[in-house]
Amino acid sequence: MTAIIDMRKVTKAYRGVAAVKAVDFTLEQGEIHALLGENGAGKSTLTKIMAGVVEATSGEMLHRGQPARFLTPNEALNAGIAMVFQETSLVPSMTVAQNIYLGEEKFLNRLRGVYIAAQQFLQSLNFNVDPAAPVASLGAAKRQMVEIARAVHHKADVIIFDEPTATLTPEEKRHFFALMKRLQASGVSIIFITHALEEALGHADRITILRDGELVATGKASEFDRAKVVQAMVGRALTQQIYRKRNAAHLRKRGAKVLSVQDISMGNMVRNNSFSIYDGQITGVFGLIGSGRTETFKIISGVYKRDFVRGGDIELDGRPVRYNVPRQAIKDRIAYVTEDRKSEGLFENLSIAENFFSGLVAAGLQESSIVSLREMRSLSEQWSERLKVRAINSRAKAVELSGGNQQKVVIGKGLVQRPRLVIFDEPTRGVDVGAIAEIHQLINDLADEGLAVVVISSYLPEIMNLSDRILVFRQGRVVEEFSPVNATEEKIMYAAVH
């Protein structure tokens, strides 16, 4: 066999922090290669370098034996390398067919012809998707199918799948793996990134495992078993400690009922959703993309408005509330820590101190009505120390911090408002391992102090480790509640998918 892609000592650094460190990786002609690793291990970054989405800081890449450097995804695609993204890269307002043929429309574009061609093409892949449906109207799994169809359609001979099965049902998964085998038979080389070890062990020819940006193991799939993979993936004691399993003795008892949600609805995203949140414990919320988990909690914190007619009821301490703007929720001491810190969390061009202080002035909790720089500085020192924010000084701009420190600043901004209910949406997304441990400790401390805490996460080990109870969201509502003692990752995932 010959190598179709050969990467040598490839490194990619973001702001001086290496996401991928001197990795040697080869993809053989016509193989299915599974790429494994934890969140933040560098799997996505490594494959994005191959697909021209990001550029390597150093190292070289050979494509069919020739040195290659793709500056844009288009260049990679023209060379026959396609990537199917985790976060969908489709145009939501266009139809399925238009998306598949995006970028190769004829000068005179006949929609009817495109639909007929797309229909036949989708059937040949065994995908049950209506080519005339707008992508926005599709669920997560069908969007994934359209993404895959587009990559196949481009006649790529290398296809990279970034967590292709995360949103698929078992039935769809079987179809997907059958398709992968068919693509392989027609000479396509495939890389697929996954969290699920069984998929890698069962369907890949070779397996590569990354940890903290470094390649820790690579070899034939037959040489691996589950234990060996887990050991390679987890490696250090720190990671094991972060994601240890809870036992019954350590679960917190529920306190008073803080929030009672009855049948709330918002368009198609949230449908008749009902649940309660209690003081002094951590409620873990799990759901796939599009399950309405973020939307539900944004309604509770006033960022979104629920339907005016038949929108349901929300009671805070038994008192009905309906917020039009987040300010009202802040006054009622509900803090929402966003999942998207760049676009709705941080004030990037302002200093760390100004970021912390923003929470205080927004809630009107500062000592005097005249803004005091002294108060701002002491507040910033106090919270930087409590949250262990590491920066040169408190005048550093927020944008200059690492992901973990940025996340701590966003969390601190909410906590200075002295909330009684804190909602963390993906609190450790894009955060390094050390900071994850510190953020988890902080979340546990808050619950121990008696606050009502909600943690929304799409990473199961995080949910399993932090939660005192687990709510699973699907299609806009809570479908099942688990205790972490008797829940398994498989059970939770099953509830989230079916």
Added chain:
Amino acid sequence: MEQRGQGWTQERIVFALAVVLFIVAALGLRGFADPNNLIAIVRSVSVLGILALGMAVVIIGRGIDLSQVSVMAMSGAWYLQMLNDGRPEGMALLTVLAFVVFIGLANGFLVAYGDVPPIFATLASGAVVYGLVRSQFIGSETVPLPPGHWLEALGRMRLVTVPVEVFLFAGASLLIFLFLRYTTWGRYTYLMGDNFQAARTIGIPVRPMNLLRYVISALLAFAAGLLTASNLFSINTRVITSTLLYDIILVVVIGGIGLSGGKGGVRNVVGGALLIGIMLNAMTILDISNIYQNLIKAIILLAAIIIDSLMNPRDEQTAQQGDI
């Protein structure tokens, strides 16, 4: 990554440019360094500076107010017209004040509650203000100041040989400085300019803040209109078709207040106004004709905006659709 307070920030470049221009003009141009001329420079930018202060408050909170010149000319003209018609002073002043506040509220309302991009909302409202006042309230293009009015005395007033409008510009600068720096609303202005969504989520009253900023801008425009009347003893509404609006934006941008919001302050406005004042004065002494002065100003504005968008790139994720 550069730390704050080091290196060549835009503010320092502007300051250095102003100093260099000043020295060159002082050495090379006869009569430039004359104390009377220096006072004249500051005086000439007082009205422009006051308008730019209002524009700065709007731009820092992410927005723009293109109705400013229209509000300035038409509110001033209407006020003078009422005085000429023999209305009592207090009533005229209160009526126009109420009108100006209403325009500011309307601008803010369109932006905050109507989700109209500020650039279009204020462009249209400025045209409405002009059309309304010109057709309904004033008789001619130029409205004179009634003889013996207090504005006339104000225009002639000198404090230690310095015209009073210099002090008025300084006073307005101080007020806006205190507002931006020491009040919570001032902090809110920077926060919503830096990241509107984050500001809303953290509980800042972003919509009332929008109203407030456009009202401040309109009130400062009215003040600038009164000052113009005290200088020229009349208000010519044709100022609306002049390059004044571009000059205001030039002062703000060249001073280092990024059009994307969240940056800069009063000292940037003062710096920008002085630089423009020195430049215009030098060009006048050099006897460069008005049409060439306009061309030069326009080219500098274009360059300043290009540099601004390179230094403060608009952020695709935090920018709202359609803002500025």
